[in-house]
Amino acid sequence: MLADLAALRAADLPVHGGRTLAYVYDSGLGAETAALAEAAYASVAGVNGLDMTAFPSVVALENEVVGTTARLLGGTADTVGTVTSGGTESVLLAVLTAREHARATRSVTNPQLVLPVTAHAAFHKAAHLFGLETVALPVDGRTFTPDPAAVAAALGERTALVVASAPSYAHGVVDPVAEIAGLAAGRGVLCHVDACIGGWLLPYARRLPEAAPVADFDLSVPGVTSLSVDLHKYAYTPKGASVLLFRDAELRRHGYFACAAWPGYPVVNATLQGTKSAGPLAAAWAVLRHIGDAGYEELARRTVRTARALRVGVDAIPGLRVLGDPPGSLLAVASDDAKLDVFVLADCLRAHGWYVQPQPGYAGLPRTVHLTVTAAADGKAPELLAALASAAAEARTLGPAVADGQLVEAAALVDPAALGAADSAALLDLAGIGAGGSLPERMAPVLALLEQLPTALAERLLPDVIGGLFRPAAEIRATRQAAPRGGSGGHTAQS
Ligand SMILES: *Cc1c(COP(=O)(O)O)cnc(C)c1O
Numbered sequence: 061m062l063a064d065l066a067a068l069r070a071a072d073l074p075v076h077g078g079r080t081l082a083y084v085y086d087s088g089l090g091a092e093t094a095a096l097a098e099a100a101y102a103s104v105a106g107v108n109g110l111d112m113t114a115f116p117s118v119v120a121l122e123n124e125v126v127g128t129t130a131r132l133l134g135g136t137a138d139t140v141g142t143v144t145s146g147g148t149e150s151v152l153l154a155v156l157t158a159r160e161h162a163r164a165t166r167s168v169t170n171p172q173l174v175l176p177v178t179a180h181a182a183f184h185k186a187a188h189l190f191g192l193e194t195v196a197l198p199v200d201g202r203t204f205t206p207d208p209a210a211v212a213a214a215l216g217e218r219t220a221l222v223v224a225s226a227p228s229y230a231h232g233v234v235d236p237v238a239e240i241a242g243l244a245a246g247r248g249v250l251c252h253v254d255a256c257i258g259g260w261l262l263p264y265a266r267r268l269p270e271a272a273p274v275a276d277f278d279l280s281v282p283g284v285t286s287l288s289v290d291l292h293k294y295a296y297t298p299k300g301a302s303v304l305l306f307r308d309a310e311l312r313r314h315g316y317f318a319c320a321a322w323p324g325y326p327v328v329n330a331t332l333q334g335t336k337s338a339g340p341l342a343a344a345w346a347v348l349r350h351i352g353d354a355g356y357e358e359l360a361r362r363t364v365r366t367a368r369a370l371r372v373g374v375d376a377i378p379g380l381r382v383l384g385d386p387p388g389s390l391l392a393v394a395s396d397d398a399k400l401d402v403f404v405l406a407d408c409l410r411a412h413g414w415y416v417q418p419q420p421g422y423a424g425l426p427r428t429v430h431l432t433v434t435a436a437a438d439g440k441a442p443e444l445l446a447a448l449a450s451a452a453a454e455a456r457t458l459g460p461a462v463a464d465g466q467l468v469e470a471a472a473l474v475d476p477a478a479l480g481a482a483d484s485a486a487l488l489d490l491a492g493i494g495a496g497g498s499l500p501e502r503m504a505p506v507l508a509l510l511e512q513l514p515t516a517l518a519e520r521l522l523p524d525v526i527g528g529l530f531r532p533a534a535e536i537r538a539t540r541q542a543a544p545r546g547g548s549g550g551h552t553a554q555s
Contacts, residue, residue: 081431086434087359088436089351097343100346101298105337110335135305138307138308139305141303141304142304143302144303147257147293149302150288150289151185153332154288155190156190158252158314170193173221173223175197175223176225177422178205178225178228180229180254195214197210203233204230208240211243215247224237234387238276241281250311253277254287254288255289257432261360268364279307284307285306287304298340301340301341316328363388363434369442370444374448379456380394389433391430401508402427402428405451406418406429408450417429418504461504461505461507492505499529
């Protein structure tokens with residue numbers, strides 16, 4: 061079975077080695093660190109964090125992890141936190157807590173969530189799940205950050221929470237946190253800093269004389285009331301660990317869920333999960349101790365110098381440029397040559413053994429490819445830049461991916477809400493994504509079309525694309541053939 065598992069993994073992108081520039085985070089520290097994390101994980105995989113009275117180890121581990129996090133990110137003696145399963149869950153809980161806080165303290169019954177368009181999609185998920193209205197603010201076309209004056213204008217009686225990113229995922233730039241948090245405080249509104257991706261890198265990067273300066277963005281900034289930081293990103297812990305910090309326990313309690321209205325055990329959940337493995341928490345605890353403060357500073361040094369080398373190198377490739385002024389480890393690369401399409405570039409680069417992530421244009425912002433640089437990429441910038449230059453030449457020869465004009469025109473007339481399963485399948489067929497249970501090798505044409513579709517239609521079709529992958533029909537048929545009438549005896553199977 062382990063061999064089968066390894067065979068299934070063969071088509072996956074590598075999670076180690078620094079050649080996958082999204083989704084995975086590799087410290088490059090090697091087998092010893094990985095083995096420690098895996099052993100810590102496995103040793104408590106069966107421990108249930110649902111009931112901290114039954115498993116007090118969970119409380120001890122969580123208090124140490126949250127304490128370390130709060131110290132790194134401007135916490136005070138009042139700071140508290142919660143370990144969650146990831147950035148999305150941290151964001152969901154931050155928004156839920158703010159909604160409940162606004163209802164309890166300001167009687168807000170139709171809450172709004174104010175956020176720059178560059179805020180992570182997890183905030184839209186939170187608004188969708190918890191019934192908030194989003195107020196999305198544009199960002200500057202050069203800095204990719206919002207104008208504080210626009211934030212000021214958007215804040216009102218109904219605002220439950222305003223969001224700032226440190227940095228944003230798509231462009232890697234840090235929003236003006238002090239200005240936004242100050243405005244929020246002035247209106248008596250909560251302010252969340254999404255440091256999911258940057259929270260474990262920027263504090264160390266700021267210590268390095270060679271790194272670009274970064275303005276204060278953490279809980280030490282007046283007006284910042286909560287902050288999320290993913291351990292499974294730049295703390296290089298196994299997946300399933302993030303920390304949500306709150307200004308104080310009085311704020312956090314609004315996000316706790318308690319239930320005494322059933323005949324089972326009394327429930328108090330700090331997170332969205334019920335039963336939860338202590339594995340990710342214990343692994344994070346072990347990795348944080350193992351790498352330590354000096355270790356993370358060294359990893360930040362490797363990461364930042366690699367990102368900087370890539371930025372300089374990308375800007376030197378004709379037609380390509382890095383957007384904005386990202387101080388850390390994330391780069392958004394755009395093209396200013398109509399013949400060079402970054403979606404095609406991403407497909408070509410993949411053939412060279414490097415994965416960069418295509419990001420469709422939105423709200424007037426150009427399409428880009430995203431690079432998450434981790435410490436494991438240290439020393440590999442020349443190789444990646446050479447591959448990028450080759451891929452850029454190939455992409456120019458292939459020409460840009462353009463959406464079928466007729467299809468785009470037809471799509472504009474479709475009412476997504478009225479689109480049935482058969483219509484959706486027909487549209488996806490036309491777009492070259494049949495329901496064959498697999499995705500095309502080259503994604504550029506698909507992404508170019510997606511970018512042109514009205515948002516609501518794209519959001520109607522995407523679940524059908526992914527839903528088409530997750531269909532165990534073949535497995536169910538195979539089981540039926542083995543036992544056609546569901547009987548247990550050999551006779552039934554033979555008949
Ligand atoms: C990764 C990320 C998230 C979501 O985190 P997951 O761990 O993927 O759920 C939220 N915000 C930002 C800025 C991120 O980079």
